[in-house]
Amino acid sequence: MSAVNHNPEPSELAYVPFVSVDNMMRNVRAIGVEKALMGIAEYIEEDFLRWESFDKKPRIPAHAPQGVIELMPTSDGKTFGFKYVNGHPENIRDGLQTVTGFGVLSDLATGYPVLLTEMTILTALRTAANSALAAKYLAPKGSTTMAIIGNGAQSDFQCLAFKEMLGITEIRAYDIDHSASLRLARNLADSGLNVTICKTPEDAIEGAQIVTTVTADKKYATILTDNMVGSGIHINAIGGDCPGKTELHKDILLRSDIFVEYPEQTRIEGELQQLPEDHPVTELWQVFAGQVAGRTSDDQITLFDSVGFAIEDFAALRYVHDLLPKTGHFEKLDLLADPDDPRDLYGMVLRSSPENGNQAA
Structure with a gap:
């Protein structure tokens, strides 16, 4: 099962582990493509065996003559995951990928994301697996x-x-x-x-x-x-x-x-x-x-x-989340606001920023 920490320290929540395309390639190379395929397949089978635990719905599409953009969400009651993915067959004529994507894994207990990752490479891996x-x-x-x-x-x-x-x-x-x-x-x-x-x-x-x-x-x-x-x-x-x-x-x-x-x-x-x-x-x-x-x-x-289907992407996200402590190939993304007082978001906007030297008015 995914090692999502449901009781994290507040400081841990300020940054989201982010797996860029470059780091996804590093992660795959670190363990080998075949081992990654086997690992994702194991996670998919695990999650299919607890099928009844998941919220299930067809993916949410936005169609155009050139292709489609879709959101693929699901949750097992503790963790929520979704993938954004497109399918545009004619992109290849312009030197673009026909399928691209990214995904998010979040802790339902806090609503905070615990992983943001590219899913162009990851979708190829999970589909094959x-x-x-x-x-x-x-x-x-x-x-x-x-x-x-x-x-x-x-x-x-x-x-x-x-x-x-x-x-x-x-x-x-x-x-x-x-x-x-x-x-x-x-x-x-x-x-x-x-x-x-x-x-x-x-x-x-x-x-x-x-x-x-x-x-x-x-x-x-x-x-x-x-x-x-x-x-x-x-x-x-x-x-x-x-x-x-x-x-x-x-x-x-x-x-x-x-x-x-x-x-x-x-x-x-x-x-x-x-x-x-x-x-x-x-x-x-x-x-x-x-x-x-x-x-x-x-x-x-x-x-x-x-x-x-979304549960397959959920399993792939779990796999990557559990892999990162072993490989270390990820970045800490400053995605979430972290005010000293959770009620004082405006005060956080006004306070001085050591990085750029700006002072509050």
Whole structure:
């Protein structure tokens, strides 16, 4: 569990631990990407196993033609966390990230934040960790080959997570931008994974037990058609994560056992947009808890309709909060007002500032 101090000294509350992008990279390098992925997956599983303890709601979106900005809040009754995240597929044309984010973890007892962190890198890590965690329960046992269709910023993390948590050794990569596949192969050259760059999606899924789709375009797309999907595979569908954005042909869904994080959100944003509201799904936390079976037969098609959920971000924030005392890679951010008398905020504004020599009027 997170080591949030619920009885801190007042002086401790004046500054908030802040993890910049630079310090997040330092933290990840300090322990290794694979270890970070494993650690976040453990925290996600812990929090899914106490699912009923959390406040749950679909994320709060602000849509524009170019993309979406979302807030993803949740609380376990002691700690509150939220993530701000955007999704703007066309940003890549201007040299910008398609997804950026930051997050906050706060103590409910005081209302004070205990962590402010970048969540662009952290979201990539938690998404990959969650994918591999779900596949541990849903993918065919002994899987060695994964196809990954869409070789953008998320793909490297996905490949490493599946290697570390499921023992994947072969990656079959496809992207409409060949340079993206070349970049992925180059980044993974020393990872222990054998990367084959494929010319078509059909080529990529040949011989794969797991298929990950992680494309970026905000549109109803058909990355996988029904005739491409044989029995017995596991599909990790990540790219369909907002209204008006899908990757799979509807008939694939009708043939699959579908697993989701939070149905109320996935029916709005995931591949489930294509199906009636009453189409049966299984909640992932029930599988983790052993209440419902995951994979039950060799010819079963399992589909993780992944859109990302606030509890996963909460777990990732907890992980970083607990990691910082071990690595020390963070700054103390002067974010919170700290008057000598809590009732005299105005007096604090007027008092002299040793830093700049200003005197109260």
